[in-house]
Amino acid sequence: MALQNTVLGTVTSFLTSRNALFLVCGWIAYKLLLALWNLSPFHPLSHIPGPKLATATYLPEFWYDVVKFGRYTKEIQKMHEVYGPIVRINPNEVHCNDAQFIDEIYAGVGRKRDKPLHQVSGSAMENSFFATSDHDHHRIRRAPVAKFFSRTQIARLEPQIQLLVQRFCNKLLACAGKDEPINAQTAYSCFTADVISYYSFGESFGFLAQDSWEPNFREPMYSLLQTVFLFRFFPFLKHTAMASSWFVRYLPRDMALLIRTLDTDIPNQIRKTKISTDAGIVRDRPTIFGELLNSDLPPEEKTVVRLVDEAASVLGGGTDTVSWTLSVMTYYLLTRPDIMSKLTEELRAAVKDPLSLPSWTTLEQLPYFGAVMQEGLRLSYGISARSARAATEEDLVYRGEWTPKGSSDAVKVEHVIPRGYGIGMSNVMVHHDETLFPDPYSFVPERWLDDSMQRNRELERYLLSFSKGSRMCPGMNLALCELYLCLAALILRVFPHMRLFETTEEDVKYDHDMFVPLVKSESKGVRVVIV
Numbered sequence: 001m002a003l004q005n006t007v008l009g010t011v012t013s014f015l016t017s018r019n020a021l022f023l024v025c026g027w028i029a030y031k032l033l034l035a036l037w038n039l040s041p042f043h044p045l046s047h048i049p050g051p052k053l054a055t056a057t058y059l060p061e062f063w064y065d066v067v068k069f070g071r072y073t074k075e076i077q078k079m080h081e082v083y084g085p086i087v088r089i090n091p092n093e094v095h096c097n098d099a100q101f102i103d104e105i106y107a108g109v110g111r112k113r114d115k116p117l118h119q120v121s122g123s124a125m126e127n128s129f130f131a132t133s134d135h136d137h138h139r140i141r142r143a144p145v146a147k148f149f150s151r152t153q154i155a156r157l158e159p160q161i162q163l164l165v166q167r168f169c170n171k172l173l174a175c176a177g178k179d180e181p182i183n184a185q186t187a188y189s190c191f192t193a194d195v196i197s198y199y200s201f202g203e204s205f206g207f208l209a210q211d212s213w214e215p216n217f218r219e220p221m222y223s224l225l226q227t228v229f230l231f232r233f234f235p236f237l238k239h240t241a242m243a244s245s246w247f248v249r250y251l252p253r254d255m256a257l258l259i260r261t262l263d264t265d266i267p268n269q270i271r272k273t274k275i276s277t278d279a280g281i282v283r284d285r286p287t288i289f290g291e292l293l294n295s296d297l298p299p300e301e302k303t304v305v306r307l308v309d310e311a312a313s314v315l316g317g318g319t320d321t322v323s324w325t326l327s328v329m330t331y332y333l334l335t336r337p338d339i340m341s342k343l344t345e346e347l348r349a350a351v352k353d354p355l356s357l358p359s360w361t362t363l364e365q366l367p368y369f370g371a372v373m374q375e376g377l378r379l380s381y382g383i384s385a386r387s388a389r390a391a392t393e394e395d396l397v398y399r400g401e402w403t404p405k406g407s408s409d410a411v412k413v414e415h416v417i418p419r420g421y422g423i424g425m426s427n428v429m430v431h432h433d434e435t436l437f438p439d440p441y442s443f444v445p446e447r448w449l450d451d452s453m454q455r456n457r458e459l460e461r462y463l464l465s466f467s468k469g470s471r472m473c474p475g476m477n478l479a480l481c482e483l484y485l486c487l488a489a490l491i492l493r494v495f496p497h498m499r500l501f502e503t504t505e506e507d508v509k510y511d512h513d514m515f516v517p518l519v520k521s522e523s524k525g526v527r528v529v530i531v
């Protein structure tokens, strides 16, 4: 019997290992065949130039984005130097480095644009409209949220933002004389998180009300974003993130707070809102959940799980983007006294009392302030990594010119990007395009003004910070309202007392990305002291 068992065990394990070997060989053969297909002249993208390995496989993208972390954008830039303005960067995606093609890729609502599945699989908020691939489904999901962030709605919120701006400046000024430097982005993210939470959820997180700048959501948000490239290749790993709530008590304080907010507080708030909505109770201050639950979205779009993802994407989208833009502007303004004094002069003429600022729409009209804002947005990029769109009902025809390296003659380039295939651009490349922005790494607000010192609308077509078209940032009005009000108050009240602390241009200069721009890993951020 023992012998029989041993023989049976050996045969089973032989069969099992044979099966495993068979599976592995089968998988390798499948991948090889797929690579051959991708390289073949029959593939719909075969006419688009690009490196052979990237044309055949996702290996280069995996290597630079996952293994070397967030460094594929720079490789794509190098590919453009060799292959021209249109490059095949992976078997099914094309990248464009010509800003004249922006309106074709990021087209308006009337022209359908999906987001490629490979791209949206990176998002942990898979039920949000941000991560919704299909154009029509995205439109349905986006509509009620976009309405909530319209210009009129934001104007109603403005008094509360003004209040938080002044509270924020008071808190910064109260740090006068302290030796410990303040990480500007951490401080700014306390302000932006309080604004977005008050507006979206009806209650502020209260980061400005606490004594210090910690805890806040900056670090945990960045930690969550770190998974974006890995999830693109292994989307099933997203489900392991759900386990994080089981060991929340062992996590760092700020990460635990974020997990608790997303896993407990927000779902509870949605349930409470649902009960009052069902009972016909009208709240005096609308919340994003109230808006979604009252909208004509079908019931399957109103589940708690989906609304939590929507809340997380608004929270994620609305916190660090604004705080990073403010940090970049802080650095440039504190290192450029010429720009600072010109701006201060313009603001002093328009603002009688810095404790009671004029409206955001009034501040927006100040030409030099507007120019500084545009330049700050240009050098903070919004999303630095590529964001692709797939036209599903039309082929896109690219026509342009390109001067290959080492040649003095421009050659004409024409390519058809077949429907269904993704084509994207990277803000970091467009914003450093020398033909549009001469001396692109310098902070030059004047480039946004025309000869009569008014806004240069023509150039604004190439500012991609909020993206363009049907999937552009729905939070743009809120972001601009925060940026104008906060920067005006900082300039008039805080910057005269603020000094940079061991901060250089390296601390704001793009190095790699995680979807959002990142500086060199060893940077300690933009740090300031109040004197």
Ligand code: HEM
Residues within 6 Å of the ligand: 129, 130, 131, 142, 149, 196, 313, 314, 315, 317, 318, 319, 321, 322, 325, 381, 382, 383, 387, 464, 465, 466, 467, 470, 471, 472, 473, 474, 475, 476, 478, 479
């Ligand atoms: C300076 C501030 C901001 C910048 C530069 C910015 C930038 C962007 C960009 C470039 C996109 C397009 C992403 C893509 O192509 O996949 C986007 C989308 C988005 N942003 Fe913002 N954003 C900012 C502030 C905000 C705020 C305050 C909110 C809060 C409501 C927000 C919420 C979103 C959402 C929900 C999306 C997804 C839109 C969609 O897929 O239709 N953002 N943002």
